Amino acid sequence: MKLLFRLCYLLCFFQVTADACEAGGIKVNTDFDGASSANLLTECMIDIENQHIRLTFQPENTPINNSPWYAFKISSQQPQNVSVKISIVNGSHRYHPKYSVDGKHWLPLTFTTSDEYLEFKLHSAKHPVWLAAQELITNNDYHLWAKELATHFDIKTSVLGYSVQQRPILKLISDIPQSNKWVILVGRQHPPEVTGAMALFSFAETLLSTSTLAQSFRREHNIMILPNINPDGVALGYWRHNANGVDLNRDWQAFKQPEVKAVDDALSELTTKGHHIVMAVDFHSTHNDIFYTMPHDYGIKQPYLVKNWLNLLDSKYVDFNVIQRPGNNPDRGVFKQYIADTYKVHAITYEMGDHTDRAFIKQFAVDAANTFMQSMLTAQHDQLHLIAKPND
Ligand SMILES: [Zn+2]
Incomplete structure (x- = not known):
């Protein structure tokens, strides 16, 4: 055998x-x-x-x-x-x-x-x-990364589902779930966008770290990391699409592609069990470093959460501007819009430039993750305070 x-x-x-x-x-x-x-x-x-x-x-x-x-x-x-x-x-x-x-x-x-x-x-x-064209980050690299993470942090690794060509889609979950709130990280919808992949690695490692902030954050939030949802495109050296020739980041309304369907099923299952998706970050690359966000007046929970987060991140840098680009694209089938429309919460497309300095990508992702956790915890505290106020 x-x-x-x-x-x-x-x-x-x-x-x-x-x-x-x-x-x-x-x-x-x-x-x-x-x-x-x-x-x-x-x-x-x-x-x-x-x-x-x-x-x-x-x-x-x-x-x-x-x-x-x-x-x-x-x-x-x-x-x-x-x-x-x-x-x-x-x-x-x-x-x-x-x-x-x-x-x-x-x-x-x-x-x-x-x-x-x-x-x-x-x-x-x-x-x-x-x-x-860019540094290679292969399917095997994701498995090695997950293995390495598991030696340092308390994570559970499993298979979310399978791609068109039956490659496994990796799912990592933080700790033992202690809360019913979930933060979702998604990567590699577009295979060549490896600067986004580099950012996801450092961002995820910071959320999973043993810092006091990260431990406080994980007492309140579970983290689901889907670092590579287009393993066929990655293996085959595709420019953009999955093995069916479809852009996954245009399928979040039709849900015709197995990779997208697997994510949607997993999130639906969580909410069916009474859990809540509270925020999602989708990592990509483009010509510039830019953050596509949902408008604060779109009717989602904690309307200023992302604006406050990215303003806080921006305040850490003298020579770098954190560009926020709020937008609403109801008919394009993009992940950010799907999260906002389905769960009424913020989601962002985190874009790193193709040529951005690789050491900067890492450091910036660490700062982005730390300010993200601070903003999420502050927003939660403010909300509890508001709820508690009438009884004060
Ligand atoms: Zn992209």
Whole structure:
């Protein structure tokens, strides 16, 4: 049985492993989680004489936002300098290319762009070099993160549900539930938005920490962390969509996608049992650091909660502005609107810039989480005070 399992694993592994192209000892391949799928890498040509590699990528389907992911490896039998030219179909070069020798630690590449392609030079040798639009944060990285968290914090890890291609969607829950109030964190609806993923890691770790503030917060709130709700898109190197070619952050009205349905079912189940969703944060990336919020006059509970939180966060920084962008998009099927309409509470879309300094993303997320907990506890205290007042 064990042998059969191993054989199946090997066959499955090699099924998805395909050399993209190879010539003159130079090899381009996409044999790793998060690499561009074969249907996304439409052209792979190696010009041996001029040591040029030309690659063309297209999205999983159209129409699609301009978020052109690519990830591949290059190796060479003989050490040599090569020039890599990347063209994008149905998009432009949104991301700055990065390289890694281990798939974990990444450095920016010097590159140039023209109307036709993005170009960079590289020293290629036998040991493959990873090249990608952004740092890789793979499905396995989420499992390793959950495992690591469990060694430090009291969390329960389980499977929320399964994606279109039957990949598990990870669910983490804080402590033993002591309250009937829930804060929900969601990540990776859009696969290439890894700066949002980095923010989620630090934000979640701060909520789960042993600080006095975090412990007080968790006595009043349970935390559900869904760090990666599009594992198919992440595995396949998709630009935006799930394996059905659908933008998950446009499905929160139709609930046709299993990933979205699984989240909705889990939250409905909580409320059926008398629990309350009190706030949700959905982590993304875009060109700038920005917070899309619900308007304070939208008719949701604690109307100034998010405004107070983000103002408090803003007050911590002299050289950085926390941009709040309140908005109401009733027909777009976005997560933020779904939470506000269904549970009458605040939800925000927490966007980190594609090129924002990675150390800043971490520190900012720690500050965001601490001010978030302070604001939630203060709002709760104020509300209790208001309720208590008539009897004073
Ligand atoms: Zn997004």
